[in-house]
Amino acid sequence: MLRGSGNAYGFFAILLHWLIALLILALLTLGYIMTRPDIDPALQFSLFQWHKSFGMLVLALALVRAVQWCMSVKVAPVATLSALERLLSSITHKLLLVLGVLVPLAGWVIASVSPLGIPTFMFDLFVVPHLPLAQSEGAETLWSEVHATLAYTLLCLIVLHALAALYHHLWRGDDVLMRMLGRRRSPPREKRS
Template structure:
């Protein structure tokens, strides 16, 4: 198989670019949820501050990767679903993927809005490389509370969506025994799908 074929999607499988972006985003998204959960419960203010800066750094990275993933997806058609996938699931799968993309964008954007309106005015330094400018939003305690709540609700709704997505993939692999999960693990030659 040619190298370009392995990088881009084909009719049966995702290419390496989509696979790498999928799993990297999944790892960061889940890691961000865990880090966010820990950083607000830790007693040491210094450690909490460092974890918050790390959380912001990975949030900006996540935002960039999700934008790249969406651009890649728009330029590379997704492989066709296996014949075993029913009509209802064929209609709902694109909606579920759209929801995942929406949450993966909304969550870091709400975090960026939160630090932008914070009265503490602590600069965001992604991985200590540069100062990320704030969004042009008015600072106030009320705005901070609104964005903090939005970020919190989006985080829990997003992680619930990720869990449902993972359960659906496992259902396809272990119960339906089709190629839905396998095609997001490794690219392959154009094998016939089940």
């Protein structure tokens, strides 16, 4: 099923979800490695370029996902969720969508305001133009902190999101996780005591 319905996510939403998730986790890992103080400068430059390329890819995919989310039929929450769980789920999903756009956008701002003026070579295919912003060390420092803070916030939300999905799958036995794996809904199991 390419398009979602009231009870299931469509193939496109599932594909975007997992692709963006994997790319973000790879970017967080790469971001940590490339900022180590003992890294070889030539390797660091290459890692920064890969980080920026994949970051731009995430930005594009996250924008597509946000538009798709706004235009698609909303999947109803699993019936066994409490009102509080529904609220927290809704807030978390919206924050994940917003941060999926803001984190790479902040990274693009860093590249644009850096006085070094190093271009972003998108997978060595073309150069991504800088945003029309004033360059300064102060702006680069500020946006680097914004980017890092947003990235770590996104990481915390991803961990919370994954733990909640595993909790619902392993402990509650409902279809929260299975729906994002494209599986058919099954009757909920009884809660464990």
